[in-house]
Amino acid sequence: MAALPRASKIVCVGRNYLEHARELGNEMPERPLLFLKPPSALVHSGDPIVLPPESQQVEHEGEIAVVIGGTARHVRESEAMGYVAGFAPLNDVTARDLQKTDGQWTRAKGFDSFCPLGDLVPPDEVNPSQLEVICRVNGEVRQRGAASQMAWGIPALIAYISGIMTLEAGDVIATGTPAGVGPLRPGDSVEVEIPGVGLLRNPVKSA
Ligand code: MG
Numbered sequence: 001m002a003a004l005p006r007a008s009k010i011v012c013v014g015r016n017y018l019e020h021a022r023e024l025g026n027e028m029p030e031r032p033l034l035f036l037k038p039p040s041a042l043v044h045s046g047d048p049i050v051l052p053p054e055s056q057q058v059e060h061e062g063e064i065a066v067v068i069g070g071t072a073r074h075v076r077e078s079e080a081m082g083y084v085a086g087f088a089p090l091n092d093v094t095a096r097d098l099q100k101t102d103g104q105w106t107r108a109k110g111f112d113s114f115c116p117l118g119d120l121v122p123p124d125e126v127n128p129s130q131l132e133v134i135c136r137v138n139g140e141v142r143q144r145g146a147a148s149q150m151a152w153g154i155p156a157l158i159a160y161i162s163g164i165m166t167l168e169a170g171d172v173i174a175t176g177t178p179a180g181v182g183p184l185r186p187g188d189s190v191e192v193e194i195p196g197v198g199l200l201r202n203p204v205k206s207a
Helices: 017-024 077-083 094-101 108-109 154-161
Strands: 010-014 034-039 050-053 057-058 063-066 084-091 132-136 140-146 172-174 189-194 197-207
Touching: 010 108, 017 189, 063 132, 063 140, 063 154, 077 084, 077 154, 084 189, 084 197, 094 108, 154 172
Parallel strands: 010 172, 050 197
Antiparallel strands: 010 034, 063 084, 063 172, 132 140, 132 189, 189 197
């Protein structure tokens, strides 16, 4: 597979798993709840997640990421998987306290290093409907979810998002996090694994 360009945007889905919406006291939205993370937040496996001094409550959100392979606009759900370059583990790192106080999520979700993204596995090597995601902190399982539990599945998300904005090659969709989000502290090691796809591991440090 040819190298993809860097993401022009990271489109994230909030509250796509019922149990996660409940754990934060939220109702499920009527349609996918979208927000953006800036590409400047991207880091690789092994890079540190840097805790900003502005937040006292930075949390992990292990997610299944979809990376787009070509320009997609008004894509039908039935054709959506043809626009996928691959899948990768992603950590939608979130300053939970700032998410609550700001209302808008840009600051809480947008600090540098708040979007670790693992290596891409092409779609023909996995069954997208059977993908699972596991998040561990210091080796202890904190989150476990499956694509089958998503309120909106991957093809529906691609169709919905591409009806709003043009998706470009390299763009990333973070498909939402299952229940079990929790704090990250300096010295922690946080992993997001998609069995059969890959493992993302990042140390956590203070700014
Ligand atoms: Mg998330």
